[in-house]
Amino acid sequence: MFDKVLIANRGEIAVRVIRACQKLGVKTVAVYSDADKEALHVQMADESYHIGPPPVAQSYLNMEKIIQVALESGAQAIHPGYGLLAENAAFARKCQEKGLVFIGPNPEPIEAMGFKVKARQIMQAAGVPIVPGNVEEALDLEQTKGFAQEIGYPVMVKASAGGGGIGMQIARNEKELEQAFKMCETRAKAYFGNPSLYLERYIEEPRHIEIQVLADNTGHTIYLNERECSIQRRHQKVIEEAPSTFVDQEMRQKMGTAAVKAARAIGYNNAGTVEFLVDPEKHFYFLEMNTRIQVEHPVTEMTTGVDLVEWQLRIASGEPLTLKQEEIGINGHAIECRIYAEDPDKNFMPSPGKITKWQVPELEGFRADVGVYEGYTVSPYYDPLLAKFISWGKNRDQAIDRMIQALESTVVDGIKTNVSFHITALKSKLFRGGRTTTNFIDQLKKEE
Amino acid sequence: MAEVACPMAGVVAEVKVQPGDSIEPGQELLILESMKMMIPFQSETNGVVKEVKVNVGDFVNEGDVVLIVE
Structure with missing residues (x-):
């Protein structure tokens, strides 16, 4: 195991990684921007280093500076958390070059999954189902029209180099396709520096269901069941749960096997997540692979008893994955609510500011992964995630009841949150x- | 003359008016970037912009005066 690890992140995930390190007796190094001097992760780490001004481009994304701090502090490895540098193959490669271990996969699988069309090609070749559509990029409008005719409307136009819901548009007929093509081409060029597009059949009322995988450096790969992540606002997840109400044992096994196949196809190592779109008839299709720890990893931990961050550290340090597929069961049900600094009454507008009161209960079957404290000022420079509440119950109803109890006994003053x-x-x-599709928030408004 | 205060903390991503512009309720005055979101800040009143007190890239706190309107 490592003696010392640098955490190249902030907020609740930096705190989560520090806790995992502490459990293993590993010393921790935090990095922080001007805006984060008082942050919880800085207080919790054994050492901390200032790395720059608040904008992430000058601090948490400054690869050279972070690597320099790691070398100076004597850290042997860097944990990137999620977001920021977590899926940056160039950073993973730079770490390797400097003799540092990047706690995540090798640069090659990160690269392979970073480009959508390439990822689709790899998955198709590996026998993993992909959303019907084309696996070649750079179609012109005429080719695109022909293809849409073949797969049938409605179709989804997507940017080959895209992600995060940007450069993506539905077209329900040829006229809409012409507009969507133009719009996506412009956006893809502006955001990703690459105008090429591809086409997928549009899946109506889809669910986002993802499979957690763990793979060690020798290729031993297992899946740790699914997470249901359909409830989203602005393409960002808000509530997640495991297991999914929509997935039975047979489907779980099929999806899990496909996820392991996907990971093996790209020589994946460490923790990763394969995201699938699932249609109402329970057909599932590969969407993308997240080559990092996910925000919602705790619901898997609570239902499998496996500490995923601990395994990230163990695998990165060269230990073999001793867990076997048949040892992974499902114990009860877990739900995660992301607590954001935002105003649900004003269309989820951000609400930075000073937290004058922060009271989160301690309850049986309840875990809070928190990145803030009472008296802390939430900066407008970073994303609004304050904490994650995770409840566990022996069944779904108990998990829901426990979460409601926890939320109702939570008091946050000074800023607005989405607790209500x-x-x-x-x-x-x-x-x-259990009717949790991606349209959940709209439907909830209608039913109220 | 009226001072227009910023509704939330953030970084000025875009200034959409300049001195001399007539503004009306609902018109976008600034785009603020806060918590990784672009948030349009709209006018609540009619008037003419006398002075713009912020530039793109400035950090503003909630309550900071960003415009003077006549």
Whole structure:
């Protein structure tokens, strides 16, 4: 195991990684921007280093500076958390060059999954189902029209180099396709420096269901079941759960096997997540692979008893993955609510500012992964995630009840949070009935 | 003359008016970037912009005066 690890992140995930390191007796190095001098991760780490001004481009994305700090502090490895440098193959490669271990996969699998069309090609060749559509890029409008005719409307126009819901547009007929093609081409060029597009059949009322995988450096790969992540606002997840109400044992096994196949196809190592779109008839299609720890990893930990961040560290340090597929079961049900600094009454507008009161309960079957504290000022420079609440129950109903109890006994003053939204969502018949599709928030508004 | 205060902390991503512009309720005055989101800041009143007190890239706190309107 490493003696010392640098955490190239902030907020709750930096705190989560520090805790995993502490459990293993590993010393921790935090990095921080001017805006994060008082942050919890800085207080918790054994050492901390200032790396620049608040904008991430000058601090948390400054690869050279972060590597320099790692070398100076004597850290042997860097944990990138999620976001920021987590899926940056160039950073993973720079770490390698400087003799540092990047706690995540090798640069090659990160690269392979970074480009959508290439990822689709690899998955198709490996026998993993992909959303029907084309696997070649750079179609012109005429080719695109022909292809749409073949696969049938509605279709989704997507940027080959895209991600995060940007440069993506539905077209329900040829006229809409012409507009979508123009718009996506412009956006793809502006955001990703690459105008090439591809086409997928549009899946109506889809669910986002993802499979957690773990792979060690020798290629031993297992899946740790699914997470249901359909409830989203602005293409960002808000509530996640495991297991999914929509997935039975047979489907779980099929999806898990496909995820392991996907990971093997790119020589994946460390923790990763294969995201699938699932249609109402339970067909599942590869969407993308996240080559990092996910925000919602705790629901998997709570239902499998496996500490994923601990395994990230163990695998990166060269230990073999001793878990076997048949040892991975499902114990009860877990739900995660992301607590954001935002105003649910004003269309989820951000709400930075000073937290004058922060009271989160300690309850049986309840875990809070927190990145803030009472008296802390939430900066407008970074994303609004304050904490994650995770509840566990022996069944879904108990997990829901425990989460509602936790949310109702939470008090946050000084800033607005989405706690009230979570209470409304969890108390709705829609959620209780497991009808959690990507249209959940709109449907919730209608039913209220 | 009226001072227009910023509704939330953030970084000025875009200034959409200049001195001399007539503004009306609902018109976008600034785009603020806060918590990785672009948020349009709209006018609540009619008037003519007398002075713009911020530039692109400036950090503004909630309550900071960003415009003077007549």
